Every structure is written in C-alpha cells, then in structure tokens.
Amino acid sequence: MPWASSLARSEALTPGGYQEFMSGYRRGAAAPAPETNPSTPEREQLGKTLFFDPRLSASGVMSCGTCHNPGLAWGDGMPKGVGHGMKTLGRRTPTLLNVAWGELFFWDGRAASLEEQALGPIASPDEMNLSLEQLTARIREIPEYRPLFEAAYPGEPISPPTIAKAIASYERTIVSGSAPFDRWIDGAEDAISEDAKRGFLLFNTKAQCSTCHATWRFTDDAFHDIGVPGEDRGRGKHLPQIGVAQFAFKTPTLRNVDRRAPYMHDGSEPSLEAVIELYDRGGKAVRPSLAREMQRLDLSDGDKSALLAFLKTLTSSDAPVALPVLPR
Amino acid sequence: MKNRFAISMALVGLALAAPARAGDVLVIQKDKTFSQQEITIRSGDRVVFRNEDSVVHNLYSTSPGFEFEIKTQLPGQSADERFDGKGEADVRCAIHPQMKLRVKVDR
Numbered sequence: 565m566p567w568a569s570s571l572a573r574s575e576a577l578t579p580g581g582y583q584e585f586m587s588g589y590r591r592g593a594a595a596p597a598p599e600t601n602p603s604t605p606e607r608e609q610l611g612k613t614l615f616f617d618p619r620l621s622a623s624g625v626m627s628c629g630t631c632h633n634p635g636l637a638w639g640d641g642m643p644k645g646v647g648h649g650m651k652t653l654g655r656r657t658p659t660l661l662n663v664a665w666g667e668l669f670f671w672d673g674r675a676a677s678l679e680e681q682a683l684g685p686i687a688s689p690d691e692m693n694l695s696l697e698q699l700t701a702r703i704r705e706i707p708e709y710r711p712l713f714e715a716a717y718p719g720e721p722i723s724p725p726t727i728a729k730a731i732a733s734y735e736r737t738i739v740s741g742s743a744p745f746d747r748w749i750d751g752a753e754d755a756i757s758e759d760a761k762r763g764f765l766l767f768n769t770k771a772q773c774s775t776c777h778a779t780w781r782f783t784d785d786a787f788h789d790i791g792v793p794g795e796d797r798g799r800g801k802h803l804p805q806i807g808v809a810q811f812a813f814k815t816p817t818l819r820n821v822d823r824r825a826p827y828m829h830d831g832s833e834p835s836l837e838a839v840i841e842l843y844d845r846g847g848k849a850v851r852p853s854l855a856r857e858m859q860r861l862d863l864s865d866g867d868k869s870a871l872l873a874f875l876k877t878l879t880s881s882d883a884p885v886a887l888p889v890l891p892r
Numbered sequence: 893m894k895n896r897f898a899i900s901m902a903l904v905g906l907a908l909a910a911p912a913r914a915g916d917v918l919v920i921q922k923d924k925t926f927s928q929q930e931i932t933i934r935s936g937d938r939v940v941f942r943n944e945d946s947v948v949h950n951l952y953s954t955s956p957g958f959e960f961e962i963k964t965q966l967p968g969q970s971a972d973e974r975f976d977g978k979g980e981a982d983v984r985c986a987i988h989p990q991m992k993l994r995v996k997v998d999r
Contacts, residue, residue, distance in 0.1 A: 667989045786988040806986040808950045
C-alpha cells in the first residue's frame with residue numbers, strides 16, 4: 565500500500581526530507597480560459613460589475629459577492645450559505661479562489677464550466693431567485709450596462725450566455741496571491757518556520773493530505789467521501805449508480821484556508837484543528853463509499869501542530885478588492 | 893488489430909506484459925490521466941484498463957449502448973471491458989473528472 569511505504573519513509577526522514585516534494589508545488593502558468601470565452605479586460609470588468617451588482621437577485625439585495633465575499637476569502641464565513649428570504653442553504657459557500665483551473669463546479673460537480681455555473685445561483689429559487697428572463701430584462705433596462713456589454717462582447721445581445729461569460733471571465737481573475745509557502749518553494753529558506761516545514765513533510769507522507777490536496781492549488785479537482793456524517797449524497801445525487809460517488813464532495817483548495825472557517829461541505833467542523841482530528845481518525849462516518857485513502861493516521865500532538873503550522877503558511881496577503889461603481 | 897495494439901503500446905512507452913488477445917487495447921491510468929484521450933476499436937474488442945497510479949480509480953461510462961462500471965480499481969489492478977456495437981463511448985473516472993477517454997467503436 566502506498567501510504568504504508570510513505571509512513572515508513574516519513575519516520576526515516578526527520579529533520580528535513582521534504583525537498584523531494586517541493587517541486588510538485590510550484591505555481592503554474594497564468595489562469596486558463598476556454599476558447600469560447602477568451603478573457604479580455606473589458607470582459608473581466610463587465611463581469612466584476614455584474615458580480616457585485618445586487619440587482620442580479622429578485623430581492624435586489626444579494627449579489628454574487630454577498631456570499632462570495634472577497635473580505636472573507638471569497639466565502640461567507642458561515643457553516644451554510646444563506647439565500648433568498650434568509651433561507652439557510654444545504655451546503656457551505658465554497659471559495660472562488662483559483663476556480664479558473666477547476667474541472668467541475670459546485671460541491672457536487674454538477675456544472676461543467678464556470679459559464680454554466682454562474683447562472684445557477686442567480687436562477688435558483690433558494691438563492692438569488694431571479695429567473696433568467698427577469699435577469700435579462702432587468703440588465704437590459706439599465707442604460708449604462710449597454711456600452712459595457714458592447715465593449716466586452718461586440719455584436720452579441722445582452723442575454724444569459726453573455727452575462728454568464730462575463731461573470732466567468734471575472735471569476736478567472738480571482739487567484740490567491742503569493743503566500744509564505746510560495747516564497748519558501750521559490751528558495752527563501754526562512755519564509756516559513758521549521759515546524760511548518762515538518763508539517764509539509766507530514767502533509768506529503770504520514771498524513772497523506774497530498775493524495776488529494778495536490779499541486780500549488782492544493783486540490784485534485786476530484787470527489788471523495790471523507791467520512792463527514794450526514795444524508796447529503798453530494799456527487800452521488802448526479803451519479804446514483806456509482807458507489808464511490810455517494811457522499812462524495814469536491815476536494816476544496818487549501819489556499820488561504822485559515823481564513824475560511826468553518827470547514828467541510830456543510831460547515832460541520834469549526835476549526836482546522838477539528839478537521840485534522842477528523843482525518844486522524846479516518847473519518848467519522850464509516851460507509852461503503854468511504855474513500856479507501858481514509859485511514860487512521862495516528863498523528864501525535866506534535867504532528868498535528870506541525871500540520872497546522874504548515875496550513876497557515878498557505879495564506880496570502882492580498883490587496884483589498886475595490887468595489888465597482890454600478891451602472892444606472 | 894495487432895498493429896493497433898502495437899501503436900497503443902508505443903504511445904504509453906512502457907514495456908509491459910501484453911494483454912492476452914489480439915484486438916485488445918491497453919489504456920493506462922497514471923498521474924490521474926489516461927494514457928490516451930481517444931482510441932478507435934472494432935466491435936467486440938476489449939479495452940484493458942490498468943491502474944498504475946498510487947490512488948484508486950473507478951471507471952464508468954453512461955454513453956447509450958456502452959454503459960458499464962468498473963468498480964473500485966486498486967493501484968496495480970487491471971480490468972477489461974468489451975465494447976460491442978457501433979458508436980462512441982465516453983469513459984470517465986467517477987473520482988477524478990479530469991480523466992477523459994473517448995472510445996470510438998467501428999463495426
């Protein structure tokens with residue numbers, strides 16, 4: 565078993581020993597965009613304007629940025645999202661950090677692109693509750709939107725597809741900045757503590773976090789049942805015939821993770837310490853769909869604090885986001 | 893058919909024991925990707941899926957006429973699937989959605 569060999573290796577390699585893993589965490593190229601919607605400054609600006617415009621909701625008080633709040637690491641800091649009429653939603657608001665590289669979207673992967681995802685919460689009766697017909701009519705009635713659309717998508721109508729493309733273009737600009745961890749990976753030895761370096765080694769060996777939280781984005785874009793109790797079948801709702809999809813949710817990024825409590829798809833773990841405890845015991849809910857990689861870890865208290873120290877090095881000090889002046 | 897198999901083996905660039913039958917095509921799962929993105933086979937051919945990753949995979953297809961699921965496949969395990977009929981099958985991993993393979997089946 566690979567984790568067994570990694571365990572033996574981690575014990576043989578303290579201190580140091582982490583060098584072999586570092587190359588897997590270098591940042592990649594600039595954010596990608598699909599051929600059908602290449603990014604331009606005009607598209608990103610229009611998308612930002614729409615993203616922060618509360619008129620995209622039936623109530624007129626909720627924008628995309630209400631839940632995906634840049635001041636809260638592009639989440640809302642609550643266990644579960646709150647939608648139209650203060651309705652508590654079924655899952656926690658996911659961060660938008662680094663979604664440009666994502667494979668499938670929503671916790672359960674039900675959208676195949678950001679363009680497809682963007683309209684979902686707007687039209688959902690539980691969330692922003694604005695039908696796509698109402699959305700189109702409302703945006704068309706705002707005169708100052710017209711030149712923004714014409715600059716971004718010349719010759720294309722103001723319509724759900726162009727609105728979605730613009731919002732997706734903006735979301736692709738939401739990239740976590742350079743964190744102490746990145747500076748360490750780039751060669752600044754003192755950028756993170758020795759305890760954090762030991763945490764990085766554990767992350768890649770005994771604790772097996774890197775099996776799923778991989779690459780500089782700290783995700784494999786995949787779906788796993790990690791033993792969080794509950795009735796929500798996640799990916800399994802869309803793949804009912806597939807055993808491993810039951811109770812499986814998308815691996816979230818760990819970028820800026822210490823700014824994003826509470827955790828898990830349902831906000832059921834209040835702190836990173838609690839999350840580490842869940843993994844240490846191999847998950848709380850033992851079901852046939854539980855990922856095989858979920859094993860008892862037997863981490864020591866020192867291991868846990870080293871992992872925590874490492875996770876805290878993934879947070880960047882990003883500049884505040886300036887809100888756009890909205891068209892009238 | 894032997895040629896196709898030889899080409900497939902050359903693509904993956906690995907000296908592996910050959911699957912048992914002419915007409916079989918080997919597809920390797922490694923680094924959470926398939927060794928090929930698209931293959932063309934004849935009706936009745938088998939595709940051998942080998943997991944050379946350190947994580948489990950779970951391949952399936954919901955393409956009409958080609959529905960199947962290879963349940964949890966541990967590292968090192970192989971499984972094969974026979975494709976009968978004519979058309980295209982999109983094969984995915986239920987865990988890792990970036991793994992995408994199109995199997996074109998000719999009569």
